[in-house]
Structure formats: C-alpha cells, structure tokens
Amino acid sequence: MSTYTESIERLIENLIKFPGVGRRSAERIITYILNASAQEVETLAQGIIRVKQNVRLCKVCNNLSEEDLCRICQNPHRNKEIVCVVEKPSDVTAIEKSGSYRGVYHVLLGSISPLEGKGPSDLKIDGLLERVKQNCIKEVILATDADTEGETTAMYLTKVLKPFAIPVSRIGVGLPFGANLEYADSTTLSKALESRRSII
Ligand SMILES: [Zn+2]
Incomplete structure (x- = not known):
C-alpha cells in the first residue's frame, strides 16, 4: 500500500500520463511542488490552464498559435x-x-504510419493542397523526418503535388536515417535545408 496521502497519490496518477514521466519523476515533481511557494505553484497551474484555453492551430499552417494566424503566417x-x-x-x-x-x-x-494505422487522411494534407491551389506557392520543401514514416509521407506528398507542376524538394543531406528533425542541431538543419534536392 502506498504511504502517500490520497491527493499526492492522485497527482502521481495524473503526472505519469505525461510523456516520459514515470513514477519516480512524478515523485520528484511533487517534491518540487511541496517545496515551492504557493505563488509559484499557482503560476504553474494557471499556466497549464492558459495554454489549454488559448492555444489552437493556425488556420493556415496548423502551427500552434493563440490567434487565428500564427506569428510566422502573420x-x-x-x-x-x-x-x-x-x-x-x-x-x-x-x-x-x-x-x-x-x-x-x-x-x-503526424506522418503516414501503416503500423499505427495512420494514413494520408489522418494528416492535414488537404489544407496543403488547398494552399498550393489558391496561393501563389512557387516551391514546396518536404522536411518530414528521415525515418520510414517521414520518407513514406514525403513520397506520398510528392505524388499528390506532382499535378501542380511546382518545384518540390526534399531536405536530407546531413540528416542520418531515422533522424527526428526536432532533435537535429541548428547547423545540421541549416545544411539540410540548403542542400535540399529537387524531386519534381
Ligand atoms: Zn501559420
């Protein structure tokens, strides 16, 4: 039986739902919370609620935003x-x-992943095609991950973008196979973007 109080036990159960957080990490977070000031904890709790209430997807590019359009689209x-x-x-x-x-x-x-039962219709591909149709998009750079799902997604996009007759390129040089874009360092990413290769 747990020696923790009921509220601590309930918080542990909620914290371990977070990606990468196990029971030990949850216990450490609770120790931090117990040692922090009431003000700090209040700010943290409000911050979580505010993110959930205010953050949505950019209507154009699906990036995270607190307005209709993200800062980049604006x-x-x-x-x-x-x-x-x-x-x-x-x-x-x-x-x-x-x-x-x-x-x-x-x-x-997301990415196309037959193993996880995720196909093209689960991704925001229609929105991309709509943008290509309506805007004057002159080039598409495919920067999906360098793993199997990312490559499959890039191949699928190449196929559906082909009828639009615009240049489509794929980043890749310098990114090892299996690389997740978000973990690549800035220099590698710059080089991968610079050395993108044309597909269409
Ligand atoms: Zn945007």
Missing part, C-alpha cells in the same frame, strides 16, 4: 511563396532556431 517579411512541410509544431521550432529559413510552413500533424 509576418509580412516571410516569403509566402515557399512552404516547408513538417510533421509537428516542434519541427517548426527546430527549423526556426537554425535561423536559415525565411519561408512559411505547413504542419501535417
């Missing part, structure tokens, strides 16, 4: 003619950190 200095397609919002953050990209993004919110 920025008049970004080149709206080049779209970099990524799997998740954290990939946008990784590429932005590299500081070498001035175009806009399209976040698919």
Whole structure:
C-alpha cells in the first residue's frame, strides 16, 4: 500500500500520463511542488490552464498559435511563396532556431504510419493542397523526418503535388536515417535545408 496521502497519490496518477514521466519523476515533481511557494505553484497551474484555453492551430499552417494566424503566417517579411512541410509544431521550432529559413510552413500533424494505422487522411494534407491551389506557392520543401514514416509521407506528398507542376524538394543531406528533425542541431538543419534536392 502506498504511504502517500490520497491527493499526492492522485497527482502521481495524473503526472505519469505525461510523456516520459514515470513514477519516480512524478515523485520528484511533487517534491518540487511541496517545496515551492504557493505563488509559484499557482503560476504553474494557471499556466497549464492558459495554454489549454488559448492555444489552437493556425488556420493556415496548423502551427500552434493563440490567434487565428500564427506569428510566422502573420509576418509580412516571410516569403509566402515557399512552404516547408513538417510533421509537428516542434519541427517548426527546430527549423526556426537554425535561423536559415525565411519561408512559411505547413504542419501535417503526424506522418503516414501503416503500423499505427495512420494514413494520408489522418494528416492535414488537404489544407496543403488547398494552399498550393489558391496561393501563389512557387516551391514546396518536404522536411518530414528521415525515418520510414517521414520518407513514406514525403513520397506520398510528392505524388499528390506532382499535378501542380511546382518545384518540390526534399531536405536530407546531413540528416542520418531515422533522424527526428526536432532533435537535429541548428547547423545540421541549416545544411539540410540548403542542400535540399529537387524531386519534381
Ligand atoms: Zn501559420
């Protein structure tokens, strides 16, 4: 039987639902909470609620945003003619950190994964095609991960983008197979973007 109080035990059960948080980590977080000031804990709890209430997806690119359009889509200095397609919002953050990209993004919110039963219809692909149809997009850069799912997704996108007759390229040089974009360092990402190869 647990020696913790009922409220601690309940919080542990909730914390271990977080990705990467096991029981030991949950216990450490609770120790931190117990040692922190009431104000700090209040700020933390409010912060979680505020993120949940305010953060939504950008209506254009599906990046995380607190307004209809994310900051990148709103920025008049970004080149709206080049779209970099990524799997998740954290990939946008990784590429932005590299500081070498001035175009806009399209976040698919996943990748094609037959093993997990995820097909093209589970991703935000229609929105991408709609953007290509309606806007003057002159180039699409496929920056999905360098693993099997990412490559499968890139191949599928190449196929559906082909009829639009715009240049489509794939980043890759410098990224080892299996690499997750969000964990690649800025220099590698800059080089991968620079050395993208044309597919169409
Ligand atoms: Zn956006």
